[in-house]
Amino acid sequence: MQFPKFSFGMGDRFAHQAKAQxxxxxxxxxxxxxxxxxxxKSNREHLIIGSEPTGTREAADAAVKEMGWTKPYFLDADHINLKTYERFVAPCDFFTIDVADNIGQKSDETEIAKFVxxxxxxxxxxxxxxxDQPFRTDKAFVEKTAKQFLAAVQHAGEIYRAIAAAKGNENFVAEISMDETDAPQTPVELLIILAAISDEKVPIQTIAPKFTGRFNKGVDYGGDLQQFAKEFREDLATIAYAVEKYNLPKTLKLSVHSGSDKYSIYPAIREGLQAFDAGVHVKTAGTTWLEEVIGLAEAGGDALELAKEIYAQAYAHADELCAPYATVIDIKKDNLPTPETVDGWSSEQFVKALQHRSPAEAGDLPEYNPDFRQLLHVGFKVAAKLGKRYTDTLEANEEVVARNVTKNLFERHIRPIFLG
Structure with a gap:
C-alpha cells in the first residue's frame, strides 16, 4: 500500500470531530x-474511553462519505505492540509499531556480531x-548502537510479521516509532537503525525518531531551534541515503510526533521539506480534544459549566492523570488555577487561558496558561467518565466546537507546514 507524500495524523478521542478534521x-x-x-487512536485511549477501533473507522468512513472526500485516507492503530495489535487488524490500515520500551534491552551478542x-x-x-560533515564511526560505536537498538528493531519485525500474517503485506502502512523515550536518536544512529530495519525486511513507510528538545503535550517546542533544524535536515538526508543503500521503500519519510502545537519548529520542517523535496507525516495528538473543551467554553451556559467541571476533576486527580504522560508533560502545579478560581471565570477567560495561539495570530495572549492546558490535555479521562453527558453536550454545541477544530488544524498546523 503506497502512502502519500504529505500526511497529517489527527486524534479524535470521542469520535465526534471527523467531519471538522x-x-x-x-x-x-x-x-x-x-x-x-x-x-x-491508541489502545490506551480506547481503554480509557471504552471505545473500539471499529468506532473510529465508522466515524472516519461516515465523514469521508458525507463530505465527498475522494482522496486517500487512513486509520492508524497508534502505538501498538504484540499484546494490543489484534483488535486493530480489521479496521486499520496504518500501524504505528511502538518499540520505545525495547530500546536498550539486552540483545544477543551473537546477533550484534552478525549485524556488525x-x-x-x-x-x-x-x-x-x-x-556537510561525513559521519565518522568505528566498530565500537556501531556495536554500542546495535546494543541499544537492535532488540527494538527485531521486536518491530516480530510485530510487523504478526500484522502481515493477519492482514496481508500489501494491505497496510507500517511505521516504527521510537519517540517516547528519554534520549534522542542522532542522524548516524538513525542510519544504523535503518540498516537493521532493512535486515528485518520490514517495509516501513514512516519512522518516528525522538528529536532533540522537549515535545510536551499541547504546548510549543522546548529546545534549540537551530539544533532541531540541523537534525531534521540531516535526518531527511539520511533517510534518502538509506532508501537507496538498503532498498527501503521509496516512500519512506519522517514522522514527527509533535504532541501538538510545535509552532516554532514548523518553519524548519517546511524549509527542510522544500529543500529535499521530501514528504512528512505529522501527528498532532490531542489537539482536537482541547479544541472541544475550548468550543464548549466558548459556547457558554451549561457547556461552559461542564468545561469547568472537567477541569475541577482533572485538578483533583492530577497525579493520576499525569503519571502515564510523565515523559511528555512539564506541569508547574503552582501555576495551576484552583477550581474555585476557574469557577468564577467568564467564557472568554476560560478560552484565553486554554487556547494556544500560533505566531500568525500574534502569539499567546497574557492570559494563556500552558500548565492549565497541559493538565486538560491529559484530562480526557474525566470526560470519558462523563460518558453520554459529555458527548451529548458536544452534539448540542457542534457548530462552535467544529469551527474551533477546523480552524485550529488548518490555520495553526496544516497551513504553516504545507502552505507557508
Missing part, C-alpha cells in the same frame, strides 16, 4: 496542498549527500 484537509486541497488525513559483520559500510567515514 476532514474539512481542514479539504481547505488545504483547495489551496494547493494534498494532505492525507490519518485518524489515530553484515555492515562494514557503517564503520569509518560515511559521506551522505547534503550533509
Amino acid at each position: 476532514l474539512q481542514a484537509c479539504m481547505l488545504a486541497a483547495q489551496q494547493g496542498a494534498d494532505v492525507t488525513p490519518v485518524w489515530n 559483520e553484515r555492515h562494514p559500510e557503517l564503520i569509518g567515514e560515511i559521506t551522505i549527500p547534503r550533509i
Whole structure:
C-alpha cells in the first residue's frame, strides 16, 4: 500500500470531530496542498474511553462519505505492540509499531556480531549527500548502537510479521516509532537503525525518531531551534541515503510526533521539506480534544459549566492523570488555577487561558496558561467518565466546537507546514 507524500495524523478521542478534521484537509486541497488525513487512536485511549477501533473507522468512513472526500485516507492503530495489535487488524490500515520500551534491552551478542559483520559500510567515514560533515564511526560505536537498538528493531519485525500474517503485506502502512523515550536518536544512529530495519525486511513507510528538545503535550517546542533544524535536515538526508543503500521503500519519510502545537519548529520542517523535496507525516495528538473543551467554553451556559467541571476533576486527580504522560508533560502545579478560581471565570477567560495561539495570530495572549492546558490535555479521562453527558453536550454545541477544530488544524498546523 503506497502512502502519500504529505500526511497529517489527527486524534479524535470521542469520535465526534471527523467531519471538522476532514474539512481542514479539504481547505488545504483547495489551496494547493494534498494532505492525507490519518485518524489515530491508541489502545490506551480506547481503554480509557471504552471505545473500539471499529468506532473510529465508522466515524472516519461516515465523514469521508458525507463530505465527498475522494482522496486517500487512513486509520492508524497508534502505538501498538504484540499484546494490543489484534483488535486493530480489521479496521486499520496504518500501524504505528511502538518499540520505545525495547530500546536498550539486552540483545544477543551473537546477533550484534552478525549485524556488525553484515555492515562494514557503517564503520569509518560515511559521506551522505547534503550533509556537510561525513559521519565518522568505528566498530565500537556501531556495536554500542546495535546494543541499544537492535532488540527494538527485531521486536518491530516480530510485530510487523504478526500484522502481515493477519492482514496481508500489501494491505497496510507500517511505521516504527521510537519517540517516547528519554534520549534522542542522532542522524548516524538513525542510519544504523535503518540498516537493521532493512535486515528485518520490514517495509516501513514512516519512522518516528525522538528529536532533540522537549515535545510536551499541547504546548510549543522546548529546545534549540537551530539544533532541531540541523537534525531534521540531516535526518531527511539520511533517510534518502538509506532508501537507496538498503532498498527501503521509496516512500519512506519522517514522522514527527509533535504532541501538538510545535509552532516554532514548523518553519524548519517546511524549509527542510522544500529543500529535499521530501514528504512528512505529522501527528498532532490531542489537539482536537482541547479544541472541544475550548468550543464548549466558548459556547457558554451549561457547556461552559461542564468545561469547568472537567477541569475541577482533572485538578483533583492530577497525579493520576499525569503519571502515564510523565515523559511528555512539564506541569508547574503552582501555576495551576484552583477550581474555585476557574469557577468564577467568564467564557472568554476560560478560552484565553486554554487556547494556544500560533505566531500568525500574534502569539499567546497574557492570559494563556500552558500548565492549565497541559493538565486538560491529559484530562480526557474525566470526560470519558462523563460518558453520554459529555458527548451529548458536544452534539448540542457542534457548530462552535467544529469551527474551533477546523480552524485550529488548518490555520495553526496544516497551513504553516504545507502552505507557508
